Amino acid sequence: MKKFTPARIRTWFQIIYTIMTNGYAYGFLKGKIYKGPLKYACVPGLNCYSCPGAVASCPLGALQNALNKRNFEVPFAVLGFFFIFGSVFGRFVCGWLCPFGLVQDLLHKIPLFKKRKQLPKHHILKYGKYVTLVGMVLIGSVFLFTGFAKIPAFCKFLCPSGTLFGAIPLLSTNKMLQGQIGGLFFWKLAVLIAIVLLSIKVYRPFCQYLCPLGAIYGWFNKFSLVQIRWEKDSCVSCGKCQEACPVNLSPEQISVSSECIRCGKCVDACPANCLKFCGKREK
Amino acid sequence: MKKFKIPKWSIGVALGVIFLVLGAFGDQFAEIYRKAVMICLECIGIG
Known part of the structure; x- marks a missing residue:
């Protein structure tokens, strides 16, 4: 399914x-x-x-x-x-x-x-x-x-x-x-x-x-409640998130860039599950 | 001891609420409504 x-x-x-x-x-x-x-x-x-x-x-x-x-x-x-x-x-x-x-x-x-x-x-x-x-x-x-x-x-x-x-x-x-x-x-x-x-x-x-x-x-975007959190420690640097990102952001940029529209394609593409939608408080 | 920090987004929301209240006192919602219930000729390119 x-x-x-x-x-x-x-x-x-x-x-x-x-x-x-x-x-x-x-x-x-x-x-x-x-x-x-x-x-x-x-x-x-x-x-x-x-x-x-x-x-x-x-x-x-x-x-x-x-x-x-x-x-x-x-x-x-x-x-x-x-x-x-x-x-x-x-x-x-x-x-x-x-x-x-x-x-x-x-x-x-x-x-x-x-x-x-x-x-x-x-x-x-x-x-x-x-x-x-x-x-x-x-x-x-x-x-x-x-x-x-x-x-x-x-x-x-x-x-x-x-x-x-x-x-x-x-x-x-x-x-x-x-x-x-x-x-x-x-x-x-x-x-x-x-x-x-x-x-x-x-x-x-x-x-x-x-x-x-x-x-x-x-x-x-930098401080809004809805964020995409990147867990650097579990990142395998495969580059799949940037490839999937429609505005071409690297994982370092995603949570802080004013260009990220939170479409979630990077979250889907990440094989190591290190990108997640979250509320700011979880950080 | 861990210091409690007010998240920036909640300050933004609080400011937003204050602005809405100030707007309500200034009758600005009526202003928004008055514009929104008339066909905006500029918006549709004939005004």
Whole structure:
């Protein structure tokens, strides 16, 4: 009988989680969005609140909306969600609780193109997500204007989750919105198509190079509760964990790197059982 | 004697809870809700 290892159950976990957080089926049928009380709260992953099925709010959208206010005030509520999700899960959120991460994982399973873990110049490009966080989410939301109104720069110009989960289902059923499609929509569609195509070849390019949420949760990764513990003494240095790691981390780096999304493939691959999921207290 | 050390993640969670409470006092959840129940035209690329 097959063992229930983390990497084996992850895809199903992601699918069930995505259905649960985007389960407002009526919205998909009628081209409307959910307006119930769950939208007072944010989900941990990138999940556009204009997705017809979304039952809660997107943390990045909420952060930008708070920064778009005329009079600046610290967005405590959104920071609260980030601190709780980040401190408990770190980038486990990216690996297990992000609908757009699931989409990229599934795309990467398509047997087309020769697969790559990373893009060339990865060591430089990986900082792209911090540039997006600072440039588009923080500075962009405070200083970019259209007319007199500030704009959520990341949502407006880059977010592929909004196009895939929000725009496409809404525009396909809502005739009133269809009449308003313009250049911006086609720009966002082009971004989405580029990321979709790249995801077939490279493992999670959006998460590795562009996602501001990954940058935020990466900061919590070193001290979050959910960790992958490496027992150095029982390691046989076979290199199988690094080979299996989709972001190419060595066992020394796994528990401390801001790039590890806690997918658990290293745990499955280790023949000596020296890599384990654990809560921080076990250490 | 072994010294008890507060784990960093629990400090993060405590800070998170404090931030949520401060956000609630500042009516920021209503702000999140107001934005989330309107179709975000920027998010879907037509605003």
